[in-house]
Every structure is written in structure tokens, then in C-alpha cells.
Amino acid sequence: MADQADELRKMMSGPVQYQQRVIAVTSGKGGVGKTNVAINLGIALGRYNKKVIVMDADLGLANVNVILGKIPEFNLFHVMKGLKKMRDIVINTNYGIRFIAGASGFSQLANLSEESRNNLVNGLEELNDADIIIIDTGAGVSNNVLSFVLAADEVVIVTTPEPTAITDAYGIIKAISSEATSPDLKLIINRVKSVTEARKVSERVVNIASQFLNMKVNNLGFVFEDEIVSQAVIRQLPFMELDPKSRAAMCLDHLAQRLLKITDKEFKEPKGLKGFFKNIAAFYAE
Ligand SMILES: Nc1ncnc2c1ncn2[C@@H]1O[C@H](COP(=O)(O)OP(=O)(O)OP(=O)(O)O)[C@@H](O)[C@H]1O
């Protein structure tokens, strides 16, 4: 509690202006962990007193609600069709975040009508009581994904160390670079087995984006391979909730701190996890 109060005071002191952040979480390849990252990152940010809304914008296979164990009555389909206002479909959870359910069952390839897309993107403006909106997009390059990515202030690209995932990450960075003038791109390497592996993969992506696309990609960090993730999915609970001390949860907490620019000095190391944090710190030491 004291930590959170300190954090809030810091945020409110000085000439810092309130600014909402819209963060799209996307990937080239499917199944790399976007949805789990989006939800658990949201929860981690919520624990730093941020008002967070996680939006499921995957129009093919919406499943944020599955992981949160909720079946909402209204979802983005109703907003797309103009039947509901975006602000009216926001749902509370027990995890300190709110969420907006996706409209499942649309083909990834079928592009939405311009009107539907506009309803979605314009609806974002109604969510002005959130500090941070995290948008979980579908995988791959489609106009649907790109319209969310372009509506966001920051784009988090998730990849795993698999070569196909890396190639597809490059593909999505290329697609974004041809549409957006100066996107704020951040990279998360998910399912790494070691810090060395994380470092290798992130350097590779950052370097190819710079060399071949002249795009700057900021290395946000990594998430360890951890069986808590699938256990949590099976239990329909976010892993931040199921085991906040798990390796995956610790990584997400650290990613949230990176996004909030909480410095290492302010960073409080939980007891008994010294080695683990040293490990993480080694990755970020440039
Ligand atoms: N860090 C991790 N450690 C272990 N398993 C993981 C990790 N991250 C993801 N997984 C596994 O990958 C599965 C897919 O994750 P998730 O649904 O978040 O991917 P996605 O990118 O959203 O997929 P889609 O493209 O279908 O939307 C999870 O159910 C889990 O089993």
C-alpha cells in the first residue's frame, strides 16, 4: 500500500500532464502469447494504481473472456454494428482491471466495413477514464489488425524465439512501417528459456528492423517459459493472479515497471528472489 501511495505521489508531482496511453499488443505469428501478455500486463499495471482497460480486438478468435472466465452479454460486435456505445460494454473484473470482450467468429481475412472499423476506432475515444488501454489484436497483417495498431500510441510486438515467429514478427514490423510514419514499437520475447536466449532474439529482431526497414524497435523485455501460463489458462485465471511469485508473473511485473519507467532504484525486490532479479537485471544492462 505504502509503495502504491508513493508511486501515485510521484506521478502527481511536477508538471507531468495526464496522458492516456493506448497500447496495441500484436504479433506476426499466432499463438505466441499476445492474449496472456495483454491481460497480465494490464493486471501488473493495475497494481501500480493505473486504471487499465484490456480490449479484446481479435476478431477471429476472441478469447480474453475465456482467460478471465467471464461471459459478457455485449461485446465489440455490438459496437461495430452501432448497437452499443463502447463505454457501455466495459466490464469489471476481480483483478483490478476492466475489460472489453471481443466479437468472435469473424474471419481473420474478411476485412470489416469501413463503418464498422470506424465505430471501433472512434469508440476508443469514449474510454477517457482509463489511464491505459491495452488492445489485444489478432495475429498477422490484416486491415483489421492494422487499424488498431495505427490507432494506438505504442505497439508491443510479441514473438517467441522460434524462427518462424521471428520471421513473422519482421513481417508485421514491415507492414506497420509502410503504414505509420513514426510508430513507437516495443518488443517482448515470450517463452524464453534463458536470459541469453532473450538477449539473442531481441538483438536479432532489433537489428533486422533497423538494417532492412530503418525502423527503431525498442526492446521492452522478455517472459520466461513457465508452465504456470498453461495451468492458469486451464483454470481460466490470469497467471498474475494464480501465482504472482511465478517466473512469468515476475517478468510481467518487470515489463509493467519498464512501461511506467520505474527505475531500478525504486524497484522493490521481493524477498527470496534475489537470483531471479539479478538474472533479469543482467538482460537490461546494456
Ligand atoms: N510464457 C509462456 N510459458 C509457457 N507457455 C506459454 C507462455 N506464453 C504462452 N504460452 C502458451 O501459449 C498458449 C497461447 O497463448 P495466447 O493465447 O496468449 O497466444 P496468442 O498470441 O494470443 O494466440 P492467438 O494468436 O491465437 O490469439 C497459452 O495458452 C500457453 O499454453
Ligand SMILES: [Mg+2]
Ligand atoms: Mg490471442
